[in-house]
Amino acid sequence: MNYHPDQTPTKKDILKAAIRIGQYIHKTPVLTSENLNSIFGCQLYFKCENLQKAGAFKSRGAVNTVFSLNENDVISGVCTHSSGNHAAALSRAASLKGIVAHIVMPEDSSKVKISAVKHYGGKITFCKPTLASRETALIKVIEKTAALEVHPYNDPRIIAGQATAAMEMFGEIDPLDIIMAPVGGGGLLSGTALAANYFSDKTKVIAAEPEQADDAFQSFKANTFYPSVNPNTIADGLRTSLGSLTFPIIQKYVDDIVTVSEKGIVEAMKLIWERMKIIVEPSSAVPLAAILEKKFDCPGKKIGIIISGGNVDLNALPW
Amino acid sequence: MNYHPDQTPTKKDILKAAIRIGQYIHKTPVLTSENLNSIFGCQLYFKCENLQKAGAFKSRGAVNTVFSLNENDVISGVCTHSSGNHAAALSRAASLKGIVAHIVMPEDSSKVKISAVKHYGGKITFCKPTLASRETALIKVIEKTAALEVHPYNDPRIIAGQATAAMEMFGEIDPLDIIMAPVGGGGLLSGTALAANYFSDKTKVIAAEPEQADDAFQSFKANTFYPSVNPNTIADGLRTSLGSLTFPIIQKYVDDIVTVSEKGIVEAMKLIWERMKIIVEPSSAVPLAAILEKKFDCPGKKIGIIISGGNVDLNALPW
Numbered sequence: 001m002n003y004h005p006d007q008t009p010t011k012k013d014i015l016k017a018a019i020r021i022g023q024y025i026h027k028t029p030v031l032t033s034e035n036l037n038s039i040f041g042c043q044l045y046f047k048c049e050n051l052q053k054a055g056a057f058k059s060r061g062a063v064n065t066v067f068s069l070n071e072n073d074v075i076s077g078v079c080t081h082s083s084g085n086h087a088a089a090l091s092r093a094a095s096l097k098g099i100v101a102h103i104v105m106p107e108d109s110s111k112v113k114i115s116a117v118k119h120y121g122g123k124i125t126f127c128k129p130t131l132a133s134r135e136t137a138l139i140k141v142i143e144k145t146a147a148l149e150v151h152p153y154n155d156p157r158i159i160a161g162q163a164t165a166a167m168e169m170f171g172e173i174d175p176l177d178i179i180m181a182p183v184g185g186g187g188l189l190s191g192t193a194l195a196a197n198y199f200s201d202k203t204k205v206i207a208a209e210p211e212q213a214d215d216a217f218q219s220f221k222a223n224t225f226y227p228s229v230n231p232n233t234i235a236d237g238l239r240t241s242l243g244s245l246t247f248p249i250i251q252k253y254v255d256d257i258v259t260v261s262e263k264g265i266v267e268a269m270k271l272i273w274e275r276m277k278i279i280v281e282p283s284s285a286v287p288l289a290a291i292l293e294k295k296f297d298c299p300g301k302k303i304g305i306i307i308s309g310g311n312v313d314l315n316a317l318p319w
Numbered sequence: 320m321n322y323h324p325d326q327t328p329t330k331k332d333i334l335k336a337a338i339r340i341g342q343y344i345h346k347t348p349v350l351t352s353e354n355l356n357s358i359f360g361c362q363l364y365f366k367c368e369n370l371q372k373a374g375a376f377k378s379r380g381a382v383n384t385v386f387s388l389n390e391n392d393v394i395s396g397v398c399t400h401s402s403g404n405h406a407a408a409l410s411r412a413a414s415l416k417g418i419v420a421h422i423v424m425p426e427d428s429s430k431v432k433i434s435a436v437k438h439y440g441g442k443i444t445f446c447k448p449t450l451a452s453r454e455t456a457l458i459k460v461i462e463k464t465a466a467l468e469v470h471p472y473n474d475p476r477i478i479a480g481q482a483t484a485a486m487e488m489f490g491e492i493d494p495l496d497i498i499m500a501p502v503g504g505g506g507l508l509s510g511t512a513l514a515a516n517y518f519s520d521k522t523k524v525i526a527a528e529p530e531q532a533d534d535a536f537q538s539f540k541a542n543t544f545y546p547s548v549n550p551n552t553i554a555d556g557l558r559t560s561l562g563s564l565t566f567p568i569i570q571k572y573v574d575d576i577v578t579v580s581e582k583g584i585v586e587a588m589k590l591i592w593e594r595m596k597i598i599v600e601p602s603s604a605v606p607l608a609a610i611l612e613k614k615f616d617c618p619g620k621k622i623g624i625i626i627s628g629g630n631v632d633l634n635a636l637p638w
Contacts, residue, residue: 029348031370035438050596051350112593119354270633274431277369277629279596310596314589319634 003245005252009160009191011198014167017064017160024063024096026052028165030172030304035275040291041299045176046272047169050280050310054116056237057165057188057308058089058152064161065150066093074099079147081127081134083109084237085309086152091122102147104137106130112313153187154243163191169304170200177301180287182308183207183216183257184238186246192306193253203304204255208290210235211259216242220250220257234318235265237283237308258296264289266318272307279310282318322564324571328479328510330517333486336383336479343382343415347371347484349491349623354594359610360618364495365591366488369599369629373435375556376484376507376627377408377471383480384469385412393418398466400446400453402428403556404628405471410441421466423456425449431632472506473562482510488623489519496620499606501627502526502535502576503557505565511625512572522623523574527609529554530578535561539569539576553581553637556602556627577615583608585637591626598629601637 009017028048037043049057066078077100080090087103094101103122105114106129117124127137142149151158165188166179179196183189193205209217213231225247231239242250250257260268269285271292272278284307291298328336347367355363368376385397396419399409406422413420422441424433425448436443446456461468470477484507485498498515502508512524528536532550544566550558561569569576579587588604590611591597603626610617 029350031348034372053353055596273598273633277374277598279592279598314592314636315638317633317636 003154003156005245005248007156007245008249009156009163009194013156013160014163014195014198018164018167020067021060021063021161021164024053025059027168028052030169031276031278033275036271042291043302045169045173045302045304046276047165047304047306048278049165050278050284050307054085054088054092054120055309055311056085056089057162057306058085059092060164061158061161061187062086062089062093062150063096065155065157066090066097068157069148073148076146076148077102078150079103079138079141079145080150080152081105081138082152084113085311087113087122088116088120090150091117091120095121100147102141102145104134104141106134110313112311116311153185154245156245158187159191159194159246159249161191162188163195165306166192166195167199170195170203173304174302175200176203176304178204178206179304180206180208180290181306182235182238182283182286183209184283185240186216186242186250188306188308189254190246190249193249197253205253206296207254207257208286209257209259210238210265210286211261213239214259216250217257217259219247220254223251234262235283235286237281238286256296258290260286260289260293260295264293268292270319278307279312280307281309281312284308284310322473322475324564324567326475326564327568328475328482328513332475332479333482333514333517337483337486339386340379340382340480340483343372344378345371346487349488350595350597352594355590361610362621364488364492364621364623365595366484366623366625367597368484369597369603369626373404373407373411373439374628374630375404375408376481376625377404378411379483380477380480380506381405381408381412381469382415384474384476385409385416387476388467392467395465395467396421397469398422398457398460398464399469399471400424400457401471403432404630406432406441407435407439409469410436410439414440419466421460421464423453423460425453429632431630435630472504472559473564475564477506478510478513478565478568480510481507482514484625485511485514486518489514492623493621494519495522495623497523497525498623499525499527499609500625501554501557501602501605502528503602504559505535505561505569507625507627508573509565509568512568516572524572525615526573526576527605527614528576528578529557529584529605530580532558533578535569536576536578538566539573542570554584554602554605556600557605575615577609579605579608579612579614583612587611589638597626598631599626600628600631603627603629
């Protein structure tokens with residue numbers, strides 16, 4: 001999907017998204033931990049999108065997009081290729097709208113993710129686990145079904161939906177010094193940055209990315225798009241490349257991107273499980289890993305962190 | 320501690336407790352899951368005391384008791400014997416009050432529990448892992464320090480504190496048909512039953528207990544106190560016997576007690592982790608296990624469940 005920066009969601013687009021999705025998503029809680037605050041010497045606020053419908057922030061963008069579409073455009077359903085949370089979120093959104101979702105999934109997708117898609121009524125087409133196979137399989141699905149593609153992140157309606165998480169947080173917590181999100185394809189990050197710009201313009205936006213999948217960091221620093229090549233990180237939600245719309249929004253509205261080690265991600269993930277008593281997936285722990293690894297100046301600051309999701313295989317934990 | 324049923328907390332005691340503890344505890348969220356509702360055919364509301372300070376509902380009773388005490392009575396601090404969540408909660412409450420907490424812990428207590436007590440500044444005396452050793456060690460601590468004993472459950476101030484969890488829930492959710500709590504010593508259950516009686520008198524109170532630690536079930540059915548003898552359950556918070564105050568309250572205000580298998584507890588625990596994305600300890604899963612094992616008539620009902628705590632050793636999960 002190629003979008004132009006002119007299609008950047010406006011403040012009104014985000015407010016409309018919040019109204020549109022309100023009845024279909026959870027207004028997730030913001031949790032705090034004295035214990036983590038005392039470890040890190042700052043005040044941390046966790047926006048718990050792991051407690052969101054289908055276990056991830058992706059439900060926001062998917063519902064906003066599906067419910068923005070013209071009835072005639074979606075008469076043949078929607079489709080996407082995804083091995084992760086977007087697949088389940090889109091299946092759920094389509095089911096709420098009463099249309100079908102065709103999902104192309106790599107054949108090595110985790111059982112948990114496959115059964116989530118099935119649970120929400122998504123129709124799965126399996127393919128080889130390469131980007132080329134996924135794209136080819138999706139084209140075939142579109143030719144066969146005439147379903148409308150919903151991209152996981154490079155779409156202004158998706159971005160406006162994801163922005164509502166940070167917007168809710170700004171409405172609930174006193175001015176934050178910093179808001180953090182992990183960055184993969186950039187849908188959550190660009191939405192978060194726009195929400196900060198429109199609703200809390202003194203809040204700095206800092207993204208965190210695995211060192212071993214640092215394409216957004218490289219692109220941001222060089223002001224040139226670099227794709228994600230052979231990303232090798234436990235943070236399975238952050239292996240994708242930025243898009244033609246998410247990248248310019250990030251260039252314009254994000255203050256900094258920092259990178260973290262794999263060890264830091266696992267340590268931060270376990271800290272959140274132990275101290276916060278919530279289940280988060282590795283991608284969600286990447287911002288706290290940046291605080292743990294002292295990648296920017298945190299002490300004394302009020303820092304909001306978007307916990308992106310909680311879909312983990314409980315039989316294969318990284319400790 | 321021997322209390323008479325006349326010392327049963329009143330409605331006013333519970334309201335006062337809520338005000339007294341308000342600034343020191345979390346008003347925990349009530350979470351729901353479409354997914355679990357569709358599995359069980361009822362509407363479930365989870366009051367998440369696993370997200371409470373120190374990871375369990377015990378913080379409510381401990382803070383209420385410590386902050387109810389006369390300054391002169393606690394000049395030498397407070398004490399208790401506990402291998403579990405009461406130890407950490409009392410240490411935290413004492414530290415907030417600026418007094419010392421002496422905690423007698425069995426030497427085989429889990430590292431996680433020991434480090435939680437230390438984190439909150441509790442002074443630990445280790446003893447052999449038998450009830451007799453614990454009681455003897457506690458008497459010695461009292462002789463030496465003149466600290467005031469705070470019992471983990473058989474105390475009206477503890478019960479009034481624990482009652483605030485259900486009270487908050489009744490204030491937030493439309494009339495519940497049923498409210499459930501696990502039962503060990505009966506502090507949470509008696510508080511929950513009193514809260515139902517005072518604030519939501521059409522709500523039935525159903526307790527759940529492990530089959531392999533069914534002393535409360537036996538006592539309730541026979542109307543005679545039976546102690547807990549050799550309890551052998553994964554639900555480590557539910558191994559204790561009822562008390563002289565908790566038992567009569569339970570006899571009077573609880574509608575039913577049902578028992579569940581160990582397999583059911585583990586299955587329910589994993590379901591909560593997977594579907595709710597929250598970390599709960601085995602004791603917390605006992606009420607859902609009763610629904611899973613169809614121990615009472617659930618379909619179509621609105622059921623509140625108090626999730627008692629989330630302190631689990633993440634390196635030793637039961638699956």
